[in-house]
Amino acid sequence: MAEMNMVQAINLALREELERDPDVVLLGEDVGRDGGVFRLTEGLYEAFGEERVIDTPLSESAIIGVAIGMAAYGLKPVAEIQFLGFTYGAIEQLFSHAARLRSRSRGQLHCPLVVRTPYGGGVKAPELHEESSEAMFCHMPGLKVVVPGSPWYAKALLQASIRTPDPVLFLEPTRLYRLLREDVPAGDLPVELGKARIARPGDSVTVVAWGSMLEKSLRAAAGFDAEVIDLMTLNPFDAETILASVRRTGRLVVVHEAAQTGGFGAEIAATVAEDAILSLKAPIRRVTGCDVIPPLPLLEDYNVPTAKQIAGAIAEVLAF
Amino acid sequence: MAEMNMVQAINLALREELERDPDVVLLGEDVGRDGGVFRLTEGLYEAFGEERVIDTPLSESAIIGVAIGMAAYGLKPVAEIQFLGFTYGAIEQLFSHAARLRSRSRGQLHCPLVVRTPYGGGVKAPELHEESSEAMFCHMPGLKVVVPGSPWYAKALLQASIRTPDPVLFLEPTRLYRLLREDVPAGDLPVELGKARIARPGDSVTVVAWGSMLEKSLRAAAGFDAEVIDLMTLNPFDAETILASVRRTGRLVVVHEAAQTGGFGAEIAATVAEDAILSLKAPIRRVTGCDVIPPLPLLEDYNVPTAKQIAGAIAEVLAF
Amino acid sequence: MSKKIIASFTVSRLEILDEQGRVDAELMPDLTDPDLVRLYELMLLTRQFDQRALHLQREGRLGTYPSVLGQEASQVGSAYALQKSDWFFPAFRELGVFVTLGYPLAEIYQYWNGDERGLLCPEQLNIFPICIAVGTHIPHAVGAAMAARYRGDPIATACYFGDGGTSKGDFHEGLNMAGVFQAPVVFIIQNNQWAISISRNHQTAAETLAQKAIAYGIPGIQVDGNDVLAVYQATREALQRARSGGGPSLIECDTYRMADHTTADDAARYRDPEEVQRWQRRDPLLRMRRFLADRGLWDDARQQQLETEIDARLDRAVAREEATPPARARDIFAYTWTEMTPRQKRQLQQLRDLRELDHG
Amino acid sequence: MSKKIIASFTVSRLEILDEQGRVDAELMPDLTDPDLVRLYELMLLTRQFDQRALHLQREGRLGTYPSVLGQEASQVGSAYALQKSDWFFPAFRELGVFVTLGYPLAEIYQYWNGDERGLLCPEQLNIFPICIAVGTHIPHAVGAAMAARYRGDPIATACYFGDGGTSKGDFHEGLNMAGVFQAPVVFIIQNNQWAISISRNHQTAAETLAQKAIAYGIPGIQVDGNDVLAVYQATREALQRARSGGGPSLIECDTYRMADHTTADDAARYRDPEEVQRWQRRDPLLRMRRFLADRGLWDDARQQQLETEIDARLDRAVAREEATPPARARDIFAYTWTEMTPRQKRQLQQLRDLRELDHG
Amino acid sequence: SAGPPEGPVTEAPVVSGEKKAVPLRALPRVRALAKARGVALETLRGSGPDGRITEEDVLTAAGAEPSGDAGD
Numbered sequence A, B: 001m002a003e004m005n006m007v008q009a010i011n012l013a014l015r016e017e018l019e020r021d022p023d024v025v026l027l028g029e030d031v032g033r034d035g036g037v038f039r040l041t042e043g044l045y046e047a048f049g050e051e052r053v054i055d056t057p058l059s060e061s062a063i064i065g066v067a068i069g070m071a072a073y074g075l076k077p078v079a080e081i082q083f084l085g086f087t088y089g090a091i092e093q094l095f096s097h098a099a100r101l102r103s104r105s106r107g108q109l110h111c112p113l114v115v116r117t118p119y120g121g122g123v124k125a126p127e128l129h130e131e132s133s134e135a136m137f138c139h140m141p142g143l144k145v146v147v148p149g150s151p152w153y154a155k156a157l158l159q160a161s162i163r164t165p166d167p168v169l170f171l172e173p174t175r176l177y178r179l180l181r182e183d184v185p186a187g188d189l190p191v192e193l194g195k196a197r198i199a200r201p202g203d204s205v206t207v208v209a210w211g212s213m214l215e216k217s218l219r220a221a222a223g224f225d226a227e228v229i230d231l232m233t234l235n236p237f238d239a240e241t242i243l244a245s246v247r248r249t250g251r252l253v254v255v256h257e258a259a260q261t262g263g264f265g266a267e268i269a270a271t272v273a274e275d276a277i278l279s280l281k282a283p284i285r286r287v288t289g290c291d292v293i294p295p296l297p298l299l300e301d302y303n304v305p306t307a308k309q310i311a312g313a314i315a316e317v318l319a320f
Numbered sequence C, D: 001m002s003k004k005i006i007a008s009f010t011v012s013r014l015e016i017l018d019e020q021g022r023v024d025a026e027l028m029p030d031l032t033d034p035d036l037v038r039l040y041e042l043m044l045l046t047r048q049f050d051q052r053a054l055h056l057q058r059e060g061r062l063g064t065y066p067s068v069l070g071q072e073a074s075q076v077g078s079a080y081a082l083q084k085s086d087w088f089f090p091a092f093r094e095l096g097v098f099v100t101l102g103y104p105l106a107e108i109y110q111y112w113n114g115d116e117r118g119l120l121c122p123e124q125l126n127i128f129p130i131c132i133a134v135g136t137h138i139p140h141a142v143g144a145a146m147a148a149r150y151r152g153d154p155i156a157t158a159c160y161f162g163d164g165g166t167s168k169g170d171f172h173e174g175l176n177m178a179g180v181f182q183a184p185v186v187f188i189i190q191n192n193q194w195a196i197s198i199s200r201n202h203q204t205a206a207e208t209l210a211q212k213a214i215a216y217g218i219p220g221i222q223v224d225g226n227d228v229l230a231v232y233q234a235t236r237e238a239l240q241r242a243r244s245g246g247g248p249s250l251i252e253c254d255t256y257r258m259a260d261h262t263t264a265d266d267a268a269r270y271r272d273p274e275e276v277q278r279w280q281r282r283d284p285l286l287r288m289r290r291f292l293a294d295r296g297l298w299d300d301a302r303q304q305q306l307e308t309e310i311d312a313r314l315d316r317a318v319a320r321e322e323a324t325p326p327a328r329a330r331d332i333f334a335y336t337w338t339e340m341t342p343r344q345k346r347q348l349q350q351l352r353d354l355r356e357l358d359h360g
Numbered sequence E: 001s002a003g004p005p006e007g008p009v010t011e012a013p014v015v016s017g018e019k020k021a022v023p024l025r026a027l028p029r030v031r032a033l034a035k036a037r038g039v040a041l042e043t044l045r046g047s048g049p050d051g052r053i054t055e056e057d058v059l060t061a062a063g064a065e066p067s068g069d070a071g072d
């Protein structure tokens, strides 16, 4: 068992899947010879060759479109889009095809496609490199949206994503790529898509977070009797785990990096307001990014929730 | 003053704007010689010529992209996309450019662009002709999303949309195109983007709806002391009007045709759960489409809320 | 220090069978008499199906329907060159290909009647579901071709789309990928001169659609799309090249949409009836029938007999379609994800409670 | 009944100034001696700015930066052909164009330092903001060109993008629209042979990028992109054609990215250093300097003097950039919509309460 | 083991405290009202459906006349 950061954990997950299943292929811009702009696919081109680790021309829509064709034919393609902001050019392929192939063919065709892409801020890059628009993709039935919050879960969830017959948008929190290290063992890791986990148990308030905000939420929760739920799969999401927790704690704080309005925090708040309102001892609080275009590096941090902000919200609902 | 349906009201709005402002141009597939696949732009090509009513090749992304260039140059383009489902291919232009031009240029450039498109079911057409994914567009700061619920408001809101310096996605409920008739006067109609309206006052429950579900919500409300709010602008949306109403009525039902999970009803529910939860006398209820791909005509109706369903939810929260 | 030519390209057009039914013997494809008759029969079946569909639509027994009238040769000729193991990626106006490949006729009616069960492809056929978003299926055909090559399957994929489809970004991105990876795929443009009301000349300033292949470094050819023999021959060559490692090709079938865009359209609003009349003379069935008659392979009696047989077959297909029990509410949920979510189950329960007999 | 050629096309390449500094007198553009010197000065300014930027980045005084080393002629030569009223649509690696058009140098540093105020274009310039999503600005240049023509403004728009940019759907859709509407736009490909680690030959199977123009029925030409005179001449012709109603053109500047993709990249991982050396010999400044020296327009003393002047200018620009007061939190809200929403106001207030001195 | 770093905690831990054996059900406004009137909700028996504590329950316990909204 080796300590590794999320980049290494994802690389290991890809390597193991490539080894165990000849149907797995990777494709994307610079994933091959270069090893990926984040060095995430390093060594895989050398190990598995250009037929399985495919450097593509610059066309996000064709990367996903071609991968859909491969998936329909029976392969398990893992497509990399360099940043979530560049999937916007491929949304038609994701929404009109990947998500619908099974439905359209009445279950005959599947689309076991994974689209991996970093999301959120943290690398101080130009615009469209820090998008956190996961909610847009959670309104598309047929598509799964998976977001890991630590190296161990990155490996486990990516392997599960590659093995599910449904198409998965796999969002990797750029901010965490090299921030955390964890023991990540070789081999299969037990995790189930569609299930949230209690990342930290507690009794007085439920904090729901995912991906880039999980680590901050855990830090913020430290001073309180707060339960932190790592949502992991955003679509379809695990309402039951959240509801059960809120029914116990009576308080809900939802945290995301994305803009407040229309963010996925709204869905969680709405679900609780529909199905667990009789347990609520305080108003629901969302701690989110602002309703703005993610700013360039010099102002980027203004837009990203801090652990202090999250702790403030926790204290507020507890004091209510 | 003439009685007209929504198609005629929109046609009139376009005609008047073309007349009063030489910067207004229309573009899209079949908007010219053919008069639009819904006959919505009928007569405009003949009246204003091919320089102002522009038939384009089949490229949604270029229609919006070219319109952005026109808008940046100073025109006020109104682009038609034949169905909301085909805007998916143009989302990169909408999200990465139209919504950001002002921010990116630090206020120097504007993007006074309107993208008109029918949304929702009702014409029994093949797939992608009945999408109701408005929520995806409401998570994009910088973009306005406007949805009329009757002929009068279609004209008023379209004119306001053409005149605002911000880019607007203008969603026309296909279902209502020819369903309702209203007196729609010539000339400017008073309406403000970003403001909701009380379509029907009431004291016991607040029903929030828009576009394709407004008419059904009004029918459903008829038997109750229900206040119906026509949201009209979904992004940025008028939280204050909703909160004020819920503070009075103590009950909230939100209605939309879109899938439940991640729909815009979640944002409204979340807003109330944050800011007016102490006024709530019952859990919030969402009446929505199902978490499915909108089905083809034979099963389409299963997926669309009925007035009966809405009335059921109203009765339920009233009885709580 | 110069201005010099560094590359030159040409675009060819293939014609074999002319309007009078005469063929160019040198170019004549390697087809037996039964093959030639079969091509005609399939075109007639396509035409009669199409007419029946228009009929049913007018009677309210079918939804909006896109006629293929005039495009029978472009579709039957190209599809006839496909092998069973090849994969076919349709747009939405490829009735003639479905018919040629043996797709159940009842299911085709079913689909156009607004029932997705019509897209459930029989196991032994490799037919992708109809694609409504114009041009967006092009990369799928490229990906499937790449997957087939990766697996070592000696097949090709055939991707159909219209003149309008060539304007979408997916056309460009897909063909470029195919060129770079030398994928075994054949792109078949059904250039029927119209994309709803947009004429070919308003769709692109390129003189031909075939020349768009030059942008991707792949072979492109124009064929007389109303000449079933030329279409067959060009497709066969391209498929063989693809299957034998020669990479992708683009074929422009120069044909015509004789009918309205769909039953919801009125082409009289935007196109000159004289243009339609001109193309009437180039009818793809007529010239093939003349050719067969000259060869002694066809006569009026056989024509009448076949028409009657087809009619009976269509009667049976329509009857089968109309006897299909209605789909269940559950079907709108069942194929979304591999498993139904708890929320979907609740939604289905609500439908059952509230709506069992209420579609309003 | 035939297989016949129905269209033929050629692609030409323009070269005027060779590596030794010799010119083809017949092709020599109509430029005065001061123009010729100015072209060289602008290339030198571009190069020195670029080197300073790399320096600042290494010192942590600038963010990730994309060098234009090697592309000076492709950028300065083409930009020099623009008139003040023409509109320029950049990708993100067009420093030489910004410099040539007189964009404030401090603002260019500011942008690459992660401060969007660097995109605030001076009133008298028609420069669109930098486009990060590769190729997606192409339709904007087409739309602006159409708008200009609609208004009767006798201008053209110039749209720059890389070899990688030609693969995006927007390239296709934009050029096709431009062809159909004969928009006054010139598309200028900075073919620097690489898109991060993807070489030109892996980007497309087309032998040249210029031939992609054929797909849209518009003129296309390849120029030696390290030859500032050829680039100028080709661009000038294309702009004049556009301004006088002759429609759009595509220009492929055949050049080379001498540096890493950006300061975050390490090109040694994927490309052969010998290739870089080969292009070193084709340096665009060197040949122009030789040419000017032969004409008696340049010597070492002038070179040294200019280098010193530019250095001083860059010092001032960097100092000005670094003296700029930091942007305020309010700035992230102020330009989203025309008016701040109530929710944004609340968010700003929360930032002020919680975060005034807390960026963590 | 292949378990996650802090053990595979994928389900809500079993809650031990008896105080939560019968979860208290009341709208936030009812809870707020109880707090304002100094009523300990734990002492009440809900008269609403499924034992839900209603506004009336609180007001009765507080010995007051039913009045207007708790508001927020």
Ligand SMILES: Cc1ncc(C[n+]2csc(CCOP(=O)(O)OP(=O)(O)O)c2C)c(N)n1
Pocket: B029, B058, B060, B082, B086, B089, C093, C132, C133, C134, C135, C161, C162, C163, C164, C165, C166, C190, C192, C194, C195, C196, C257, C261
């Ligand atoms: C992406 C997209 N945009 C618009 C439409 C609406 N539409 C349906 S068919 C059609 C024209 C298609 O023309 P062409 O590709 O030539 O095919 P044809 O109809 O002639 O067979 C249009 C615009 C669509 N289905 N998909």
Ligand SMILES: Cc1ncc(C[n+]2csc(CCOP(=O)(O)OP(=O)(O)O)c2C)c(N)n1
Pocket: A029, A058, A060, A082, A086, A089, D093, D132, D133, D134, D135, D161, D162, D163, D164, D165, D166, D190, D192, D194, D195, D196, D257, D261
């Ligand atoms: C749509 C999109 N996809 C991916 C990227 C990441 N990326 C930035 S530059 C680049 C390569 C661009 O190559 P080219 O167009 O040749 O321009 P060059 O960098 O050579 O100037 C890539 C892939 C991006 N910015 N936009």
Ligand SMILES: [Mg+2]
Pocket: C162, C163, C164, C190, C191, C192, C193, C194, C195, C196, C257
């Ligand atoms: Mg067509």
Ligand SMILES: [Mg+2]
Pocket: A061, A089, B061, B089, C169, C170, D169, D170
């Ligand atoms: Mg596209």
Ligand SMILES: [Mg+2]
Pocket: D162, D163, D164, D190, D191, D192, D193, D194, D195, D196, D257
């Ligand atoms: Mg390049």
